[in-house]
Amino acid sequence: MRLAVVGSINIDMTVTAERIPLKGETLMGDNISYIPGGKGANQAVAMAKLGAEVEMFGCVGDDENGKKMIDNMKNHGIKTDNIKVLEGVPTGIAMITIGENDNTIIVVPGANGKVDKEYIDGIKEELKNYDMVVLQHEIPLETVHYTVEFCSENNIPVILNPAPAAEVPMEVVEKVTYLTPNEHEAVLIFGNELSPEELLKKYAGKLLITQGSKGVSTCLETGEILTVPARPAKVVDTTGAGDTLNGAFSVQIANGADIKTALTFANTAASLSTEKFGAQTGMPTVSEVEKELQ
Numbered sequence: 285m286r287l288a289v290v291g292s293i294n295i296d297m298t299v300t301a302e303r304i305p306l307k308g309e310t311l312m313g314d315n316i317s318y319i320p321g322g323k324g325a326n327q328a329v330a331m332a333k334l335g336a337e338v339e340m341f342g343c344v345g346d347d348e349n350g351k352k353m354i355d356n357m358k359n360h361g362i363k364t365d366n367i368k369v370l371e372g373v374p375t376g377i378a379m380i381t382i383g384e385n386d387n388t389i390i391v392v393p394g395a396n397g398k399v400d401k402e403y404i405d406g407i408k409e410e411l412k413n414y415d416m417v418v419l420q421h422e423i424p425l426e427t428v429h430y431t432v433e434f435c436s437e438n439n440i441p442v443i444l445n446p447a448p449a450a451e452v453p454m455e456v457v458e459k460v461t462y463l464t465p466n467e468h469e470a471v472l473i474f475g476n477e478l479s480p481e482e483l484l485k486k487y488a489g490k491l492l493i494t495q496g497s498k499g500v501s502t503c504l505e506t507g508e509i510l511t512v513p514a515r516p517a518k519v520v521d522t523t524g525a526g527d528t529l530n531g532a533f534s535v536q537i538a539n540g541a542d543i544k545t546a547l548t549f550a551n552t553a554a555s556l557s558t559e560k561f562g563a564q565t566g567m568p569t570v571s572e573v574e575k576e577l578q
Contacts, residue, residue, distance in 0.1 A: 285538035287331050288414035290341045290404070290431055291324020292396040292422030293357075293367070294376040295349045296563060298523070303383040319562045320356040321378050322396065323420040323447060326524050329564045330531025331418075332360045334553070334573070336538065339363035339414070341407055342423065343395040349375035350395070356564075366407050370395050376422075385519045391422065391448070399423040401430050408434060416441045416461075416538050418530065421450050429456050443537070445530045446473060462537070463487070464530055466494045481509055492547070494529060500547055512547040515555035515576070524563025529554035532573070552576050 296319040305311045320329075328340045340362050344350030346369050353375060354364050376394040380387055404427060411417055417435050419428050419442065428444070435442045436459040444460045446452050449469045457463060457473070465473060467480070470493050474483055484491055484503035492502045499513040532553035536546035553573045560566035568576075 285416075285535065286337045286339075286414045287416050287418060287534055287538055288339050288341060288411055289324050289328040289331070289418045290399070290407075290411075290423070291327065291418070291420045292322035292376055292393075292399075293325045293340070293342045293344050293353050294322035294378045294391065294396070294422075295319070295353060296321030296378045296380055296523070298380040298382060298562070301381060301383045304381050304386065304388050317562070319565065320353055321524070321563050322353075322376055323422045323445070323527055325353065325357060326527035326563050326567075327418055327420065327445070327531040327534070328357065328362050329360050330524075330528045330553070330557075330567045331535050332362050333567050334532055334535045334570045336535045337363075339366065339410070341366050341399075341410075343368045343370055343373075343398045343403065345369070345373045345375040345395045346371050347375055349377070360564075366410055368398075368403060370398055373398060380523060382521055382523065385522065387521075387523055389523075393422070396423050399427050401427060403427070404431050404434065411435070411440060412438060414440065416443065416534060418443045418445070418534050420445045420530075421448050425450055429453065432456050432459050435459075441537075443530065443534050445526070447526065457487070460490070462490060462492060462533075464492045464494065464533070466496070466526070484509055489543070492533070492543075494526060500529070500551055502543055502547065504543065510544055510547070512544070512551050515552050517555040517558045519558045521561045521566060522558050524566060525554045525558050527563060528557040528567050531567075549573060549577065
């Protein structure tokens with residue numbers, strides 16, 4: 285299984301505090317950490333830790349953070365040959381505040397905003413070598429849609445994780461193999477006209493809606509609604525849990541697993557990731573997930 289991730293590469297500046305500050309309020313923080321992140325890079329690391337052959341596609345700045353992010357991916361065994369280093373543009377940064385088992389995040393795109401159609405044109409032949417392409421919304425949306433179009437024309441399966449929340453044109457929904465929004469993202473994409481169950485049935489075999497501690501739901505090709513409950517966790521840090529779920533699901537599907545098996549594995553991996561600090565550092569290995577499933 286060979287997986288390509290086209291997406292964001294950030295450094296996460298993470299502050300922990302007793303709680304998340306209110307508007308206009310100043311709080312004393314407990315700790316600050318600078319951790320590799322970005323939804324694209326996070327999902328790539330999750331896949332690599334679970335044994336997949338992964339290549340990351342995206343852009344970083346010609347700064348110290350960019351070098352660190354590329355080195356970090358190489359250390360996880362991720363191929364980085366086609367990551368573009370841009371002069372005079374900062375590497376993306378996410379400012380994260382963690383408190384009371386929750387978080388707030390502000391993302392400054394930097395080089396991620398330069399992952400454009402021209403960049404995709406330069407990697408098209410490379411993408412044809414992969415069994416699946418995984419995308420998120422931390423690069424320009426027109427680039428995401430352009431990549432989906434290309435993959436559809438070339439019969440390359442695509443998983444689109446539409447986060448951060450943004451509208452997805454219906455023609456893009458039709459062309460992706462799997463769409464993995466959370467409840468809020470699903471409402472933004474599809475509106476409120478259909479109930480979650482009706483929505484899942486309309487997009488059976490394609491739509492998976494994640495619901496945090498309530499697990500993840502989909503509709504099987506048979507018309508049966510499947511909800512895989514979340515594994516109870518001793519939560520330390522929820523950052524990256526959704527990325528772990530998407531990465532783990534992608535690996536399982538690329539390996540030929542059915543949706544139920546893939547979601548059970550992915551949910552377990554996501555839950556394990558919340559029990560350690562940091563998005564990527566908390567992501568489990570394949571042996572850790574299999575041990576938990578046994």
